[in-house]
Structure formats: structure tokens, C-alpha cells
Amino acid sequence: MTPPAGEQDLRARLRDVEALLDAVTDHAVIQLDLDGKVARWSAGAQAVMGYSAAEVLGQPASMFYTDDDRAAGLAEHELATARESGRFEFEGWRVREGGQRFRAGVVVTAIRDEAGAVTGLTKVIRDLTAEQQRADPMFRGLLESAPDAMVIVASDGRITLVNAQTDRMFGYRREDLIGREIEMLIPPRFRGGHERYRSGFFADPQPRRMGVGLELWGLRRDGTEFPIDVSLSPLRTDRGVLASAAIRDVTERREHEQRLRRQHEEIMELSTPAIQVWDKVLCLPVIGTLDSARAARLTEGLLFKIAETQAEVVIFDISGVPTIDTLVAQHLLGTVQAAALMGTASILCGVRPETAQAMVHLGIDIGQLRSRTTLRHALQLALTLLAERAETPAGVAELMGPAGAG
Amino acid sequence: MDQIADHLIDQDAVTIADDTALVEVRRVLRAHARAAGLSLVEETKLITAGSELARNILTHTTDARGRLYVEQLADSRRRGVRAIFTDDGPGIDDLDAALTDGFSTVGSMGLGLPGSRRLVDEMTITSSPGSGTTVVIVKWRR
Amino acid sequence: MSDDLIPVMRIADTLLVALQGDLDDATVIRIEEQLTHAVARTGAAGMLIDVSGLGAVDSFIARVLARVVAMIRLLGAEAAIVGIQPAVAIALVDLGVPMGHLHTALNAQQGLALLQRLRRSGA
16 A cells, blocks of 8 residues: 555554555454443444444454353453563454354454554454355255255364254354254254264264164153254364264154154064963963063063964963962953953962962962962863863854744 | 243134033044144043043033143153143132042042053142042143 | 844854944943843843954943943843953053953954853853
């Protein structure tokens, strides 16, 4: 910039400088006094930060920081560093008017007078979020068109970029997510672990599926949780490594898996317990302890098997039950009752002398339930019962008319 | 129950004013049981308990009206059905006695509350003389 | 005299009826009347009530069934309930309705054998 020919008009020079500064619209150029308060505010500063000069002149620069950073005294720390070293360049988060957070590239230079003393600081702020968006429209396009929710996270754990799917999946507006910690999207009980996981990723950034073998959960804005699948890949930029996360809502898939697992369990349960030892005779070996859940499963399996095999006698072999207490007896008798409703007679076998003693002691009354010591005796009794029940040929069936003929 | 993040997917209401309502009660419970994916045995238990509780309202309240609200339940682990039976009848005098097997006021089965309790996973009763009764039952899919 | 709500089949001297679907209380009562009348009218020695079509049996139906059986006994005949489904059996036990005095069988075939047995033993 050349001074007007022959003239040393300071005011004119100042005007030129200001005009130069105001011509820069995509960088905020701010001058701070020694106390860190705003002394000069360019047109670019207004464009980037949103505030007019009147609103900021005389205000401390810490007003442009996030609440957390301000509380941590970050503004003072950065200014002190700049004063000492003469020039300081760093990245951080700033907040423009209206509360919107953005990633900022900041250069602070000390202003010195002819004697070399520091009289103030010049701060140049670049909006990196906006730059990133402008610089690679294809990347932005890819991000927006991705079927999964895409979240780009910086090494400090803050969200730098999201796509529309993320907004939809988690129920937030984009503005509410940028600059916040990624952990806000997962349930509180997982946050500590996730932070540690995060540092691990940035220490050795490799593409990977997150938490293989674990069940991952996402947290929506309304507080509801849902199962997710997360794939991570490192994004190398000129400002370092970012983490790119593709998040998928796998509620349906999880339910499907659970359904399959349950069916499998049910098949296992139903097919094992009751054994057909004879035509129309089932044997149910009861092994181990019987809690109500297990008793319910055994009962269901037995009754379905009775229907399937048209069984008329069931032998409950309890030689494998260590102790018969009142609860186990209750479950057993309940099962016997249910089988009786289906017309099935029950026989108990495998009652050891100690068990018999315990049962009498506890006042357990097995009522009409027949008991034999061994399975062989129980089977003999079963065959006798079947012989008693043997059917004789049925007569011809007729449909009766209203008059009730016949 | 406040801990569970409820997803109200579907809600149904039935007015219990006479015994034709019982068929509707059973129909609605069956539909919800199927929607929640309950097994056949779980469904049958839910319907049986619901029929008993609805029947209570008819038997023990003369002019009072009763209502049934049924909704799907889902938390982070499982799905189920919640049914709420309310009436503005005379209320239950002795809740403890009513919850004991063998208790009988009207008819041969009393209030059938212990039986209903055994059929479902959770049951909550709020009642006092003069201020009606609310019975909430929950059946989860195993 | 009640109308015939459900068809009644006859096998030798045994009547066979089937209850199905979801029946409202009034219909159940009318069916009860129909059955009692049918036994009285025909002088049948036995009746089988097939409930395999009932998805749920609550205390009311259980009481009615018990009543029908008792009435039929008073008429000098014997009755049995057949076809209680597994889920229904489990629910009935949980419900705690006393059903011990009822004769039950898996199906009509076993039910007929049961009625014959009861008659042989002079019930």
C-alpha cells in the first residue's frame, strides 16, 4: 500500500487501512487492547461473527467463546500466550451471534509500537466449518445422500459435521449438534467408556466397525434409546485426522435376531424334556432345580407334547431333583393339574426315602397323584391304566335334528 | 415404571357397562397380545386375566361405569402389553384379604384377584372405599 | 324352550357338542339350557362337550361347565369336557378355578372311552 504521493497524512492512511480491512469479508479481523477487549471490528468480523461493531466494542473477547471454554479461562490463556510469543495460531470453537457454534481457525499477532512494546493484539478468525462446506461440494453431497446417519467428529470429541439423516435419526436440529460432544448421542451409562474408546481411535485411526460383539445404543433427543450399528473411518485433512462415523438404526434387525433366538430356544426347550416311552405314555425327567420360569417352560412343553402324541399317561421322574421343597412341589402339582385338564393321568417316580420324608415333613400332599419308586414300576402302572382306558368301537354318529329324534 | 421409556404405539379403550363388553375386552386384549408378539400361552393368560378383571367391574359395581385402556409397551429390552381397568364403584375394603386365595364376597370366586395376579407379570391395585378401583396389569413377551 | 344354538351330534347313546369362538355370557347361558334340555329330551346316557375351539376359558365359563355337568348327572347321565387346549389348561390352573371334579379327556375318542369306563364302574 503506497502512501499518497508526497503526503504523510495519517488520517488518510488510516482510512486506506480500514478500507483494506473492510474489503476482507470472509475473515474476521479484530483488534484487541491489552486487556483483551475489542478495540476495532472490521466488516468481515461482522460477517463472520454476526455482531455489529456497536455491540462488541469494549467487550471482552471471551464473549465469542463457548460457555465451557469461557469458564475454563481459555480466552485469557490464549491472549497471554500471544502476548508472550508475538504470534499464535490455533483452532477452537467460537460462538457467533445467535448462539451458533463453529470451528474457527485463529491467528493472533501482537501489535507493537516503534519502541517494540506491545500495544494490542490483532486477531484474525476464519470460519473453518463454512470453509469446509464450501471447499468440497462433492464431499458434502456424498454426506447428505448417504443412507446412514453420518457424523464427523474432531479429535477433541466435538461434532464438526452431520447430515440430514442424523437430524432425523436423533431428533435434533443440526445447529444443536455442531460443536457438542459426540457422547451426547449415547446413553449416559456408556459415555465414560466411549470417551476412552475415542482416544484409542485417534491414537491409531483405522477403519473399523465399532464395538464388535457389543450391543451399542443411541440416545434420541426425547430420551428414548435405540440399538445402533456404527462404522468408523479416519478422515485425513490438512488440519489433522477426523473420525467419520456411519450410524445405522438396527432396531428391526435386533428384533429379528431376538425372535430367531427365542424360536430356537423354544424349539430346544419343547423338543427335549418329555420323552415318549410308549404309545400314549410320556416320561418327563425333571433334573435340577425348578424355578417358576423353568417350571412354566417345562409345563408348556409337556402339554404341547401331550397334544402332539395324544398321550394319556405322563410319568414325572423326579430322581434328578436334589430337594423337593414346597415351591417345587407346587410347580409339579400345578403341572399335574394342567395335564389332568387334558385328560392325562400322572404318575410320580424316583421318590427316594429322604425325599418322601421331607415331603411328609413339609406337609406336601400329592393328593390323587400315584407314586412308584422306579421308572419300570411306573411304566407298568402306566400300561395298566392304558388297558383300563382301552376304547371299544364307537357307534355311528348322527346329527340330531331339532325334534331330537333317536 | 417411570424408568421405562414408554413408547405409546397403540392405545385402545373399551367401556365396560354390561356383559357384552367382555367379548370386546377379550378381542382388544388378543389384538394387543398379537401386536406385541406374545406367545400363545402368554396371550391366553392375558386374556383370561383381563376377562376376570372386567367381570369384577360388572359384578361388584351396580350403576358405576368401568373402562379398560390397553396399550403397547416397549422399553430398551422387551415389548409387552399394559391393561388398565378402572371403575368408579364402591372400592375394595380390605385389599390384603382380596389378594388372598379363598377370599369371597359375591359369587363363588370372589374377586379373582389372586388368580389374575398369577396370570400376569405385574399387577398394581389402587382402591379405597368410595373412590373406585384401578387395576393395572402388564404382560411382557419373554 | 331354547332355540338350538349349536349342533348336537349323537354317537350311540352319547351326545357330542362343540363350543367355539368367543361367546358372550348370554349365549353361554342359552347354550347351557339347550344342552340340559337335549339330555333330558333324548334320555342320553352321556354327553361330551368339546371345548377345543375355545381360546380362553375364564371363571364364568368354568362355572357354567361345572353346572352343566352337575345338571346332567342329576338327570342320570354322565358328562365329560374334552379338548381343553394346552394354553387354556395352564391359564385355568393359574387362575385357581377348582376343576378337579370334572371329567376331562384329550379328544372325543378318548372322551367316549372315558364315559364308557365311568358307566362300567357304575357312576
